[in-house]
Amino acid sequence: MRRALLLAGLSLAAGTLTAQTLAPAGVLTVGSTRVRSQSGQFSGAVVGGDGTLSFGRLELAFRYVQGKVDSVGATAASAGHDLVEGSVLLGARPLSWLTIATGPHARSYTLTSGTQRWVFWELRARASGAFIGSAARGYVELWRALSADVNVPESFDHAQGGEAGMIIRFARAPLQARVAYRMDHTVLKSALGGTRLETVDGLMVGFGLDWH
Amino acid sequence: MSRGLLVVALLQAAGFRPAAAQATSGSFAQGIRAYQNLDFGRAAATLRRDLAKLTAAGAPASERVEGLVYLGAADLFRGRRDSAVAVFKRLVQLDPRYAPDHLVFPPEVTSVFDSVRALTKTVAIVVPPDTQVAPGAGNFSALVLASSFQTVDVTLRYEDGAPFRSLYAGPIGDSLHVLWDGLDAAGQLPPVSRIVLRVASRAPTGEISTILQVPLDLRIQRPDTADWPAPLPGSALLPERAGGRSAVRALLGGIALSGAVVAIPSVVGGSGGPSGSRVAVAGTIGFAGVLGYLLHRPGRPLPANIRVNQTRREAWQQQVADVTAENVRRRAAVRLAVHAGTPSSIQPRAP
Numbered sequence: 001m002r003r004a005l006l007l008a009g010l011s012l013a014a015g016t017l018t019a020q021t022l023a024p025a026g027v028l029t030v031g032s033t034r035v036r037s038q039s040g041q042f043s044g045a046v047v048g049g050d051g052t053l054s055f056g057r058l059e060l061a062f063r064y065v066q067g068k069v070d071s072v073g074a075t076a077a078s079a080g081h082d083l084v085e086g087s088v089l090l091g092a093r094p095l096s097w098l099t100i101a102t103g104p105h106a107r108s109y110t111l112t113s114g115t116q117r118w119v120f121w122e123l124r125a126r127a128s129g130a131f132i133g134s135a136a137r138g139y140v141e142l143w144r145a146l147s148a149d150v151n152v153p154e155s156f157d158h159a160q161g162g163e164a165g166m167i168i169r170f171a172r173a174p175l176q177a178r179v180a181y182r183m184d185h186t187v188l189k190s191a192l193g194g195t196r197l198e199t200v201d202g203l204m205v206g207f208g209l210d211w212h
Numbered sequence: 213m214s215r216g217l218l219v220v221a222l223l224q225a226a227g228f229r230p231a232a233a234q235a236t237s238g239s240f241a242q243g244i245r246a247y248q249n250l251d252f253g254r255a256a257a258t259l260r261r262d263l264a265k266l267t268a269a270g271a272p273a274s275e276r277v278e279g280l281v282y283l284g285a286a287d288l289f290r291g292r293r294d295s296a297v298a299v300f301k302r303l304v305q306l307d308p309r310y311a312p313d314h315l316v317f318p319p320e321v322t323s324v325f326d327s328v329r330a331l332t333k334t335v336a337i338v339v340p341p342d343t344q345v346a347p348g349a350g351n352f353s354a355l356v357l358a359s360s361f362q363t364v365d366v367t368l369r370y371e372d373g374a375p376f377r378s379l380y381a382g383p384i385g386d387s388l389h390v391l392w393d394g395l396d397a398a399g400q401l402p403p404v405s406r407i408v409l410r411v412a413s414r415a416p417t418g419e420i421s422t423i424l425q426v427p428l429d430l431r432i433q434r435p436d437t438a439d440w441p442a443p444l445p446g447s448a449l450l451p452e453r454a455g456g457r458s459a460v461r462a463l464l465g466g467i468a469l470s471g472a473v474v475a476i477p478s479v480v481g482g483s484g485g486p487s488g489s490r491v492a493v494a495g496t497i498g499f500a501g502v503l504g505y506l507l508h509r510p511g512r513p514l515p516a517n518i519r520v521n522q523t524r525r526e527a528w529q530q531q532v533a534d535v536t537a538e539n540v541r542r543r544a545a546v547r548l549a550v551h552a553g554t555p556s557s558i559q560p561r562a563p
Contacts, residue, residue, distance in 0.1 A: 031489075032489055034487070034489070129465075131461055131462055131464075131465025131466065131469065131501070131504070132458075132461075132462040132465070132466075132500060132501070132503075132504030132507070132508070133458060133462070133504070133507075133508060136462075136500060136504060138465055138466075138468075138469040138472075138497065140469070140472045142479065142480070160480050160481065161480050162476045162479055162480045163476075164469060164472040164473045164476055164493075165473075165493065165497075166469060166496070166497045166500060168500075179493055179496050179497070180493065181473045181476065181487075181489055181490050181493035181494070182476075183476050183477055183480055184480070185480045185481050187481075201477075201487060201489065201490070202489055203489035203490075203492060203493055
């Protein structure tokens with residue numbers, strides 16, 4: 001009985017897979033990032049790209065940005081701090097408007113005290129839908145860290161974030177434009193009982209190819 | 213004994229029995245045998261009796277002509293010329309093309325017969341029993357055979373005798389083909405199912421001597437026309453004017469999404485504070501929502517749908533045009549079936 005069910009499931013999955021094709025999308029993004037923590041506030045511009053590779057209801061998403069952030073109010077002569085961030089997420093779409101994804105999300109930025117490296121294992125949920133005809137889709141994404149690896153003295157407590165934006169797809173060409181706002185919020189606990197808050201937010205503007 | 217009788221006797225003395233070649237069998241065998249034995253009185257009585265039986269039985273003319281020619285010859289040799297002329301006249305009326313065999317009957321008989329035939333103005337009509345006529349194009353053909361040169365009126369008439377269409381009026385020598393295109397005098401299909409083909413023979417004085425007519429049963433065969441294509445249902449056409457739904461969705465979606473952008477800090481628990489980026493994104497999305505509302509405003513023409521509907525309407529109109537052309541073709545394919553009945557004479561005369 002169990003073997004029969006397994007065979008039936010495999011044949012169903014095979015039928016679904018053969019009916020699907022790969023749908024890649026890639027976007028070049030620029031944006032501004034602001035980092036606020038108890039050690040200071042930094043802001044700057046970042047540039048990078050993100051993309052997705054869809055296959056039926058499965059989706060592989062990746063993102064990479066880098067840039068320099070400076071202390072707010074610093075003079076132009078002061079040297080910036082490097083910021084690098086990336087993620088790889090494997091997701092599935094149980095519903096046409098809902099995507100559930102999980103994967104690592106890493107961030108690194110250099111401060112005067114040294115280079116901080118943050119690695120989160122996240123669970124993300126994204127809801128999306130067209131709201132201006134079929135050309136403009138809006139989306140709202142929330143995530144929460146399942147675990148984290150942070151090279152700071154404080155211990156990790158929890159982290160979560162969100163992103164909301166709009167994607168415009170052009171009817172006559174496989175092109176898309178994107179504008180979004182995102183925010184990540186991390187809470188760390190010090191051994192002395194204190195709490196350290198790290199908030200990273202920013203504006204992202206992208207333009208790229210989309211074969212959906 | 214007249215010269216004719218002498219010829220008959222000589223022929224029979226020589227053992228010549230040409231009459232047997234013309235016909236000695238059948239209904240008139242006894243009368244013909246009496247004729248050959250020169251017993252003309254008995255021959256005439258026997259032949260007259262047999263002819264009366266056949267006439268009463270409605271036998272066709274082809275079965276009676278043999279008896280009539282022997283009866284006329286017998287009457288002639290009996291010295292009853294008037295009776296012989298009447299018999300020969302009857303024979304000509306039954307079969308205008310009949311000619312007695314010159315090897316059987318002496319010149320006295322054939323010359324009298326020929327003179328009677330020349331004076332008797334009558335015709336025979338030969339028509340195919342069933343004919344398919346394409347009205348206006350194909351022709352119904354009838355062959356008129358004349359006993360002698362005469363003037364005839366060939367007409368089609370209603371059953372009550374009213375004229376339907378005139379086909380020919382004029383002289384006829386030996387035979388005449390008359391044609392009918394299946395239409396009435398007004399060029400229309402016959403409004404009745406039965407007409408008669410009438411041939412009136414005129415005497416040299418101009419009076420109608422005999423009238424022969426053939427009933428024609430008419431049946432108009434019209435092929436069924438094709439059905440019109442069903443009218444386009446409303447569900448087959450796309451809306452050509454935008455409804456208010458997409459406009460409202462754009463406006464509400466923009467507002468909701470802008471609100472989500474603004475609400476992210478409070479949802480994720482981060483330190484809110486003023487953020488130009490957040491306001492810029494929320495404003496951009498809100499502006500897009502308003503723009504979407506304007507672009508999808510209710511009542512706005514939808515060119516893509518209009519083009520699709522136009523294509524569908526043109527396809528439907530093409531179907532209508534095709535069916536119309538097909539029906540025109542089918543209507544032109546009307547046929548007139550003509551079934552000819554038995555010819556009859558209006559003034560039959562018994563011998």
